[in-house]
Amino acid sequence: MRVFMAGGTGLIGSRLIAELVGRGDQPVVLTRRASSVRERPEFRQVEVVQGDPTTSGSWQKSVDGCDAVVNLTGHNLFAKRWSPEVKRLIRESRVHSTEHLVSAVEQAKTRPTVFVQGSAVGYYGMTGDEELTESSPAGSDFMAVICREWEDASRSVANAGTRLAIIRTGIVLAKGEGALGVMTPLFKWLPGGAAPVGSGSNPLVPGTGKQWMSWIHLTDIVGLIVLAIDSNEAQGPINGTAPNPVRNIEFSRELARVVHRPFLPIGPPDVMLRTVLGEVAQVVTKGQRVLPARAVELGYRFAFPELAGALHDLLSPASSETSHGASAAS
Template identity: 40%
Template sequence: MKKIIITGATGLIGKKLSEELYKSGYQIIVFSRDSKRAKDVLKKDYEYVDWDHRNSSKWADKISDSDVIIHLAGINLFAKRWNDEFKKEIITSRKETTKTLSDVIKSSLNKPKLFISASGVGYYGDGGDEILTEDSPAGNDFLAEVCKVWESEASEVESVGVRRVSIRTGIVLSTEDGALKRMLLPFKLFVGGPIGNGKQWFPWIHIDDIVGIYKFAIENENLSGAVNAASPNICTMKEFAKTLGKVLNRPSLFSVPKFALKFAIGEAGDVVLMGQRVSVDKLLSSGYKFKFENLEVALMDLLKKKRA
């Protein structure tokens, strides 16, 4: 039975991923700043460890005793309006935790075989209509800088022979949290529509597929480095909104203009207005089979589950 440590297990991806891995026979060890709260949230028979990245002496031995580390922890980008202080928190929450994990992995006598760290398609900045592969250059905006720092710290484990996978996640579709949940209410009130001019690429991915990609990375040793994680059939924001309206039997007429979005959430609005036309050829050539490639089918599946 493989032992898998997961940070950020109470988040959108973490909850679903830990449950799926547990069902598959893996032993789950949850690293959390508040292990009691994590146990209350997850309500599963996992091992829970208090995790303070500033004091590794309390949990370093768990690293030596594990097979895989999955690092999902990081402060929510949209928890509050961006200012210099909060932007520093965003970078610090990813850089310092990843660096500490990498350092402990490197110094462990019995090293895990694999370190998977989250990242995002925001790595590329606003890519326009360019097809973006894992070899495409990073952008030069704030979120791109966050992703670069994140991946750089994770890649340090490669120096001691540990396989590293940084999953550049697209926009995860789930009715529990994220972009889809926030878009449902306006559509139900007949005032839904695209954000911005609608021409930006929208690299969506069903929650089941992002979980499947993490599991695939664990079980396929040929996958390493940065990996784009989005549907093979991404679409524009306008196409996404139109399809969501169709599934909900609602019109998609009322776009959210750029100035209104910027007024509502400030600089973070730039992230929503950017687009990334990412290629997932690396993932496909490695053998991953998507469960949901068609947007309409994906949305119908998610919304059916919500009504059930």
């Protein structure tokens, strides 16, 4: 298969490319930095296209003849404090890129059969202990609105006869990157030991970590995207989360155990984190209890359904995350 990818040089995209190449597919990667990307060893077997997905251009012609499109574009939420300008970038990098990718599909003479659209569990907003599945409604906070607009921008692709699958990704766990790339060094070196983050209630009281964390191992989010590419039954929203979400305090305790650090039952108050991080702190201090109901229905077998196994695989000295392949549908 020829698979056109936007956002293919990031954490998930790079691992997905390795998976596709390994099974004999031909990724076609859109990037603003084509020259430097071509020099990276992992992209030597990949067709690299110069272009900016937030604007229309000649790159759109490269979608013609591809069997699938995977859209993983989006400005990094944690790159800078959320000023009005950064919020604009967060939105436009997602919505405009999707609009231009859909337009490329519509213009193609030989159209892709499937369009895999990235999204996030932020779609559901902050909902406390409520169990959320793909049928749960959208929230109303900033990230929920962005995710809804992001998804809505992709829906017209179905009018072109292309199957649409939307992956609502949770907190991706990967060795040395993403959430673990930030949390692991902190947990190793914080005086006194590791601690939960977020109170789940009063922003002035010490953090107790009561909020839910809907996480997923990198191997499994890649596996779900591959499933979405391959399975004709994979349509509409699919939650990209492990089947066993945990509260932040459980996550912090297990991470402390794996990195051999003491564990403190309380952490900094939310207001302190907001002072340091700005508005983006809400992504850390609040959460959702998201279940992958659709993935289970489709027969996806999670390589890492439990947090302990996922963290051990990623962080134990003898582990080798890259030895695992994406799980398949049964």
